[in-house]
Amino acid sequence: MKFLAYLRSLATKFFHRSQTANDMEDELRSHIQLRADDLERSGLPRAEAERRARIEFGGYVKWKEESHEALGGHFMETFVQDLRFSFRVLRKSPGFSIAAILTLAVAIGANAVVFGVLNALILRPLNVPQSESLYAIERGTDQAINHSYPDYLDLRDRNRSFDSLAAYNLAPAGLDTGKDLSSVWVQEVTGNYFDVLMTQPYLGHFFHGSDEHGPNSAPYIVLPWAFWHSHFQDDRGVVGRVVQLNKHPFTILGVGPPEFRGNLAFLSPDFWVPLVNQEQVEGWSSLNERGNRGILMVLGHLKPGVTPVQAVADLNSIGGWLEKSYPKDDGQMTFSLTRPGLAGDWFGRPLRAFLAGMMLLAGLILLAACANLGSLFAARAADRSREVALRLALGSSRNRILRQVFTEAVMISIVGGAAGLAGSIVLLRGLSVWQPLETAPIRVPVNPDAKVYLVALLLALASGFLFGAVPVRQILRTNPYEVVKAGSIVRVGRRMTVRDLLLVVQIAICAVLVTSSMVAVRGLVRSLHSNFGFEPRNVMLVSTDMSMAGYSGDKVPAMQRRVIDALAAIPGVKAVGSIDRPQLHYGANSEIVFADKTTDLRPANAAAEPMTYKISPEYFAAAGTPLLAGRALTLHDDKNSPRVAIINREFAVKLFGSVNGAVDRYYKRTDRARTQVVGIVDNGKYASLTEDPQPAMFLPILQAPTSATTLIVRSNRDPQQLTAAIKSTVRNLDAGLPVDMCTWSQELNDAALFASRMATVSLGVMGALGAMLAITGIFGMAAYSVSKRLRELGIRIALGAQRNEVLQAALGRAFKLLAFGSAVGLLLGLLATKVLAFIVYEATPRDPLVLAGVVLAMALLGLVATWIPAQRALSVNPLILLREE
Amino acid sequence: MTDQAQLLPGTLDLLILRAVSLGPLHGYGVLLRIGQISGNALLIEQGALYPGLFRLVRQGLLKASWGTSENNRRAKFYELTAPGRKRLREETESWNRLATAIGSALAAQPEEV
Numbered sequence: 001m002k003f004l005a006y007l008r009s010l011a012t013k014f015f016h017r018s019q020t021a022n023d024m025e026d027e028l029r030s031h032i033q034l035r036a037d038d039l040e041r042s043g044l045p046r047a048e049a050e051r052r053a054r055i056e057f058g059g060y061v062k063w064k065e066e067s068h069e070a071l072g073g074h075f076m077e078t079f080v081q082d083l084r085f086s087f088r089v090l091r092k093s094p095g096f097s098i099a100a101i102l103t104l105a106v107a108i109g110a111n112a113v114v115f116g117v118l119n120a121l122i123l124r125p126l127n128v129p130q131s132e133s134l135y136a137i138e139r140g141t142d143q144a145i146n147h148s149y150p151d152y153l154d155l156r157d158r159n160r161s162f163d164s165l166a167a168y169n170l171a172p173a174g175l176d177t178g179k180d181l182s183s184v185w186v187q188e189v190t191g192n193y194f195d196v197l198m199t200q201p202y203l204g205h206f207f208h209g210s211d212e213h214g215p216n217s218a219p220y221i222v223l224p225w226a227f228w229h230s231h232f233q234d235d236r237g238v239v240g241r242v243v244q245l246n247k248h249p250f251t252i253l254g255v256g257p258p259e260f261r262g263n264l265a266f267l268s269p270d271f272w273v274p275l276v277n278q279e280q281v282e283g284w285s286s287l288n289e290r291g292n293r294g295i296l297m298v299l300g301h302l303k304p305g306v307t308p309v310q311a312v313a314d315l316n317s318i319g320g321w322l323e324k325s326y327p328k329d330d331g332q333m334t335f336s337l338t339r340p341g342l343a344g345d346w347f348g349r350p351l352r353a354f355l356a357g358m359m360l361l362a363g364l365i366l367l368a369a370c371a372n373l374g375s376l377f378a379a380r381a382a383d384r385s386r387e388v389a390l391r392l393a394l395g396s397s398r399n400r401i402l403r404q405v406f407t408e409a410v411m412i413s414i415v416g417g418a419a420g421l422a423g424s425i426v427l428l429r430g431l432s433v434w435q436p437l438e439t440a441p442i443r444v445p446v447n448p449d450a451k452v453y454l455v456a457l458l459l460a461l462a463s464g465f466l467f468g469a470v471p472v473r474q475i476l477r478t479n480p481y482e483v484v485k486a487g488s489i490v491r492v493g494r495r496m497t498v499r500d501l502l503l504v505v506q507i508a509i510c511a512v513l514v515t516s517s518m519v520a521v522r523g524l525v526r527s528l529h530s531n532f533g534f535e536p537r538n539v540m541l542v543s544t545d546m547s548m549a550g551y552s553g554d555k556v557p558a559m560q561r562r563v564i565d566a567l568a569a570i571p572g573v574k575a576v577g578s579i580d581r582p583q584l585h586y587g588a589n590s591e592i593v594f595a596d597k598t599t600d601l602r603p604a605n606a607a608a609e610p611m612t613y614k615i616s617p618e619y620f621a622a623a624g625t626p627l628l629a630g631r632a633l634t635l636h637d638d639k640n641s642p643r644v645a646i647i648n649r650e651f652a653v654k655l656f657g658s659v660n661g662a663v664d665r666y667y668k669r670t671d672r673a674r675t676q677v678v679g680i681v682d683n684g685k686y687a688s689l690t691e692d693p694q695p696a697m698f699l700p701i702l703q704a705p706t707s708a709t710t711l712i713v714r715s716n717r718d719p720q721q722l723t724a725a726i727k728s729t730v731r732n733l734d735a736g737l738p739v740d741m742c743t744w745s746q747e748l749n750d751a752a753l754f755a756s757r758m759a760t761v762s763l764g765v766m767g768a769l770g771a772m773l774a775i776t777g778i779f780g781m782a783a784y785s786v787s788k789r790l791r792e793l794g795i796r797i798a799l800g801a802q803r804n805e806v807l808q809a810a811l812g813r814a815f816k817l818l819a820f821g822s823a824v825g826l827l828l829g830l831l832a833t834k835v836l837a838f839i840v841y842e843a844t845p846r847d848p849l850v851l852a853g854v855v856l857a858m859a860l861l862g863l864v865a866t867w868i869p870a871q872r873a874l875s876v877n878p879l880i881l882l883r884e885e
Numbered sequence: 886m887t888d889q890a891q892l893l894p895g896t897l898d899l900l901i902l903r904a905v906s907l908g909p910l911h912g913y914g915v916l917l918r919i920g921q922i923s924g925n926a927l928l929i930e931q932g933a934l935y936p937g938l939f940r941l942v943r944q945g946l947l948k949a950s951w952g953t954s955e956n957n958r959r960a961k962f963y964e965l966t967a968p969g970r971k972r973l974r975e976e977t978e979s980w981n982r983l984a985t986a987i988g989s990a991l992a993a994q995p996e997e998v
Contacts, residue, residue: 031960
């Protein structure tokens, strides 16, 4: 009841404010009139009576204020008043306001961007119905996400936990729409894929499990809305059209809904085809090979009421059965569940760690900004102590003044937050349409949503209260009589004040950011010059797939040979070799091998799992990989001669003990074939730059044929001329063979160095933001202390102080704080960069150049920030100063 | 004037309720009535009355309406509501208990202990 009455009076107050106010004014005035009447009756003249009545009434404004408060509904009114007042105050010092708003805009913008990415990739569920029960299946202790097709069929048909299980794989393919030839990324999916993900077509219809009748039985295509929009210009007549995919006719069945981009958060395929047609799409088929785990992911919805734990138990019992039934192919078949959006934990975990780290850094930036603004506010509060004292003396309560200060702070933080959010929306929109790699369909839709807006608002409010709280103690302690009497007193304390502490914290945070970004940059530079095991300079990569032009069987190696010979004949080309996928390209293959004497070839008995490459004899010459021992491959190492391989140093040491001891020895591959080692090459980098030395083997393409072909063309010619020459050469051989070209350095930049480049750029941006905040923080403090001590400095100069003594007096403290903060930050930064080492190759903090760089950077920051205050301190004219006071 | 006593915190409301319980009054009238019934022994700053009056109105203990004063000025008149009457009774009792207790405590002689 009371609350209702309060609400009603609040509403009345809010909407009829002026009426209530007038009413009260009337009443108080009538009181004074009545009193004056009485006094007049006792003999005073009317004017004197009214004067006395007003005096007796006491502080008119004060009682009016308190009466307002007593009536309730005061809050909104005061709030509006405070708002108006704050606006006026801030407008009076535009420099301060703009600096504060910009600082906050940058800090909150950085947070909003990082949170936006985090939100889109990790927090936001996949845009499919009931995504909360959608899981992907991981295998073994290393949580591999890939499976073999026969295993998938067993998992699908034998489990009792999932509604159904779908599977898919990603592959490049050549698409011929009749008008142009292009290389596209297709997602080969099982027939039930769309049904499992419960999605409905936007146009036409989807294929289903019932359309699958064995290999190559379902030549259908479903287009994602985006691809239909960009490549078919929203043509509704596209349904039923036949296009050529790798020279095989495929019928377009339908178009997916606009919001559906498959089940990966960071990748959108160009279209979907049934997995049963794998042979037509990829040129070979692994559908019957239980040991070939070429299926990228198996996923499905849990049945209602089934928990993930129960499902894992169910899957593991199938796994046990698989191990027993297929000991040769199925090793450790234990399973776990993961979310499908980030392609399992091998990609998801580092990404999550990275984003969490970035979020932490962004939080630190915001904290530094708050410390910065807090000390600015404290300085202002000190300057405004006269105003505060006057207001206190006039009867304002301390609460009221604090409220006004907070209103000011929150107003700044909201405006700054809005500006930051606006900037971050632009940035996130840009990121969403950005395609970082030319060679892969990676697209990261990080469009901001309500959650991002909310977080930005909350951060703005929180930081407003945080830095608004800094001057509270100062205001509470203000003694109006002292201040009004003596003027604002500045005590140049020797002890550490809150403001000093805030500055140290801020400088330390900045030093952390500067340190980690320098470590990252150094790591990146070093990884550009590290030993990859090949020489990427002056090499053009020409990647294609023979199956895209319809080659299969024996025609593949013959065509590969013709292409290699033709390219080698281009003037200026020094060497040409071929490999199925270049080293350090994503999606490296590996397979298990056995010692020669092993007879029971089950996975548990494997001797190693080397990276596996299929190369032409000229590969090492073209790639610039030195042969340590033995011989290179030759064209005679074909399918009619004994199986041979070239292995790397790591493989040799692991299986045979030494490099020289390995030549001419034998080992076994899973198909029981004895393979003779004919040569040894040095170790290289295969899957990632940060990996430990991995074993690797290189097989001759003539003995291990593959249609995937990347030609390594070494030449000193200008890349552009070379590209044109290669294009025309290939077109002369087969106009239907699509090729993608880029320099090897470019390819490395795109694929292998992508993560560390992103990390370096983000850290660099964060470091720059931190440095900016540190400069404004130090500048604010130095400028303030100089302006407060101008008189003292004037006296010092008048008494004959030297320039360096004046500087020492004016800025010594700022520099001490800077040195202390930098030391703390440097230490913390060195600790933090241990985390960085996981992402950035050779990111080591124990690097004299980094240490020197950080020290130099912080000193420079200090110099820049204190330059203007120092000039001001030096140009003090004691005469003018002393006369003024 | 100098022998007037400062009001104890919280007692102004009780005095207002008591003053108004003797008949509807405008604000200035309340002040005069308190002076009259307390023998002018209490020091009340005139303006301090109004926050108290408005607080009591908001709590529903008083109700107010505009009227005309004895010397023909427009003034707001206050009268007690039923909850106000009840509150006055309760507050009076508790005040009396407090006063008695403190009075007897202060009057205690050494031999009584």
